[in-house]
Amino acid sequence: MTKPRIKIATTSLAGCFGCHMSFLDMDERLVTLFERVEFNCSPFTDIKQCEPCDIGLIEGGVCNAENVQVLRTFRANCTTLIAVGACAINGGVPAMRNYFDLQDCLREVYLTGTGVTNPQIPNDIELPLLLDKVYPVSGVVPIDYYLPGCPPSADEFLQMLEPLLTGKKPLLQKLHLHYD
Amino acid sequence: MQTIHDTIIIDGQEIPFTKGQTIMDAALAARVYIPHLCHYPGLTPSGNCRLCTVDIGSKSVAACITPAAAGQEISNNTSALNDARKSITQMLFVEGDHICPSCEKTGNCKLQAMGYYLGMLDEHFPQFYQHREVDASHARILLDRGRCILCDLCVRASREVDKKNVFAIAGRGTEAHLIVNSSTGKLADSNIEPGDLAANICPVGAILIKEQGYQVPIGQRIYDQHTIQETGLQENSVKKNDD
Ligand code: SF4
Ligand code: SF4
Numbered sequence: 001m002t003k004p005r006i007k008i009a010t011t012s013l014a015g016c017f018g019c020h021m022s023f024l025d026m027d028e029r030l031v032t033l034f035e036r037v038e039f040n041c042s043p044f045t046d047i048k049q050c051e052p053c054d055i056g057l058i059e060g061g062v063c064n065a066e067n068v069q070v071l072r073t074f075r076a077n078c079t080t081l082i083a084v085g086a087c088a089i090n091g092g093v094p095a096m097r098n099y100f101d102l103q104d105c106l107r108e109v110y111l112t113g114t115g116v117t118n119p120q121i122p123n124d125i126e127l128p129l130l131l132d133k134v135y136p137v138s139g140v141v142p143i144d145y146y147l148p149g150c151p152p153s154a155d156e157f158l159q160m161l162e163p164l165l166t167g168k169k170p171l172l173q174k175l176h177l178h179y180d
Numbered sequence: 181m182q183t184i185h186d187t188i189i190i191d192g193q194e195i196p197f198t199k200g201q202t203i204m205d206a207a208l209a210a211r212v213y214i215p216h217l218c219h220y221p222g223l224t225p226s227g228n229c230r231l232c233t234v235d236i237g238s239k240s241v242a243a244c245i246t247p248a249a250a251g252q253e254i255s256n257n258t259s260a261l262n263d264a265r266k267s268i269t270q271m272l273f274v275e276g277d278h279i280c281p282s283c284e285k286t287g288n289c290k291l292q293a294m295g296y297y298l299g300m301l302d303e304h305f306p307q308f309y310q311h312r313e314v315d316a317s318h319a320r321i322l323l324d325r326g327r328c329i330l331c332d333l334c335v336r337a338s339r340e341v342d343k344k345n346v347f348a349i350a351g352r353g354t355e356a357h358l359i360v361n362s363s364t365g366k367l368a369d370s371n372i373e374p375g376d377l378a379a380n381i382c383p384v385g386a387i388l389i390k391e392q393g394y395q396v397p398i399g400q401r402i403y404d405q406h407t408i409q410e411t412g413l414q415e416n417s418v419k420k421n422d423d
Pocket of ligand 2: 327329331332335381382383387
């Protein structure tokens with residue numbers, strides 16, 4: 001009998017999808033990985049609703065109300081939740097807006113900035129409300145493990161996942177540690 | 181005059197020192213690494229980053245400003261001390277604006293390298309998100325106070341080696357910040373030059389030389405290939421002008 005595969009969910013909050021692209025850099029190693037794992041809710045599968053999963057990978061920080069909701073759903077459904085990449089861990093590049101007032105940012109980008117045509121601040125009800133700051137994911141839900149890097153390499157993803165697949169604690173080697 | 185050698189013990193290893201040496205001086209001379217950010221051989225130690233905290237018995241002291249004394253039994257490379265050092269590093273990160281992927285110093289930065297050395301995976305404490313002033317007035321030198329860890333190295337380098345006194349630290353606690361000694365408070369109106377030690381000693385990306393960004397690609401920089409322990413043990417005393 002084949003063993004049930006480990007269920008992984010992934011999402012990108014306020015990130016650039018770079019971490020997801022880096023995950024795919026595993027290339028042919030994905031084939032052997034898929035013998036042991038399956039993706040649930042993820043941009044890889046286009047499944048939108050997170051079901052109970054073993055591992056959740058969160059890329060990106062928390063910049064709007066929708067991010068908060070997705071992150072909480074992931075926490076509620078994933079046994080192990082991993083903050084992946086600089087943005088999830090400390091807000092990263094999107095958090096550079098935190099040094100300025102949000103209204104000032106919106107004004108500059110949509111009203112007064114160079115090259116703006118038809119100036120207006122977007123306010124469609126479909127758009128999730130922005131938070132005052134971009135927060136690290138650990139500021140919203142408890143996080144089990146951190147995988148730094150901008151992005152972490154495919155090797156580092158594997159180094160994090162391999163032990164988890166056999167129920168062990170992952171330990172990122174210092175050799176692999178980088179924040180860029 | 182005959183030099184009198186005495187010894188201290190660091191993590192069980194006997195290390196000689198001469199009168200006047202600090203624990204840090206003696207350790208570095210014996211190639212024993214005590215983590216540090218605000219210490220640079222040859223500049224007067226200032227004891228402000230506290231990364232070099234070691235224990236003598238039950239007392240914690242900063243190795244860079246504590247004189248070595250015969251018979252001291254010192255703990256240095258212990259998991260408790262390295263945990264405390266990691267917390268200090270995390271506090272330095274959250275207090276400033278450290279978005280490494282957007283910083284030219286990345287890969288060459290000692291704060292970052294300290295994080296790697298101590299296995300820092302996250303910053304643990306809530307971020308301060310302070311907005312500190314950038315001074316881009318100088319044609320060749322950039323000062324981004326957001327990344328300044330107030331290590332005081334540029335202050336000492338300017339005063340002791342360049343003999344210029346360009347920098348000082350003003351304010352206290354979270355208000356502490358680097359100020360520039362010129363009529364406008366701007367770097368452009370100071371007498372700093374790109375070749376000065378003060379313009380090059382910054383351990384982080386707070387003082388950067390302009391027009392040479394990204395000459396070495398990310399991934400091939402100093403701390404992509406070496407640990408801060410390796411580079412820290414190789415740093416030679418700076419040459420002071422009056423030496
Ligand atoms: S100064 Fe160092 S720690 Fe700060 S952002 Fe730049 S590389 Fe990162
Ligand atoms: S600018 Fe750099 S060298 Fe000067 S105090 Fe700040 S961190 Fe230290």
